[in-house]
Amino acid sequence: MSKEDESFRYLKLRQKIIVVLALTLVVSIAIAIVFGGFFFGLTGFFSLIGVTYESTGTLLLFVLYCFLIGIIFEVIEKIVLVFIVKANIRQSEKFLWTVFVKFGLTWVVIYTVDELMGTITLSGFAEFLTALLIVSIDMIFDDEKRNNEKK
Structure with missing residues (x-):
């Protein structure tokens, strides 16, 4: 091989490394923005x-545990929602069941994390309101996503 071939190969490898690092940075920033938005929003909501x-740090752990435990319940939610969508019921009933399932599973996640952590205290009403807020935001963004897909 000539020196030109080796330098070309080196540039390709270098470019690949740069692309991988750039994509990792973009994904990391996106995750940080989502996590930060959730954290600061929850901080303000909890103070209210x-x-x-x-x-x-306790609140940061609470948010982290909510994400981790929420992943498990998200899988359960998706499975249940597939059955709801395929059910032979009216559209309004599907919407109500969807909201009910999302709200119930979100409340279970918040309740579970609250019970696991002794350093944060949520009343039953605070758990209810937090679950209601999260499900409302989730439903709003789902509707926006569906509207954008239809266009």
Whole structure:
């Protein structure tokens, strides 16, 4: 091989490394924005409804645990929603069942994380309101996504 071939191969490898690093950076920033938005939104919401927690680190752990446990319940939710969509019921009933399932599973996640952590205290009403907020935001973004797909 000539020196030109080796330098060309080297540039290709270098370019691939740059692309991989750039994509990793973009994905990391996107995850940080979503996580940060959820964290700061929950911080403000918790201060409004009077939730007590020991430190910012405690709240950060709460959000992290909600994401991790939520992944498990998200799979369950998707399975149940497939059956709801395929059910032979009216569209309004499908919507109500969808909201009910999402709300119930979100509340279970919040309740579970609250019980696992002794350093944060949510009342039953605070759990209810938090689940309601999360499901409302989820439903709004799902509707926007469906509207954009139809266009």
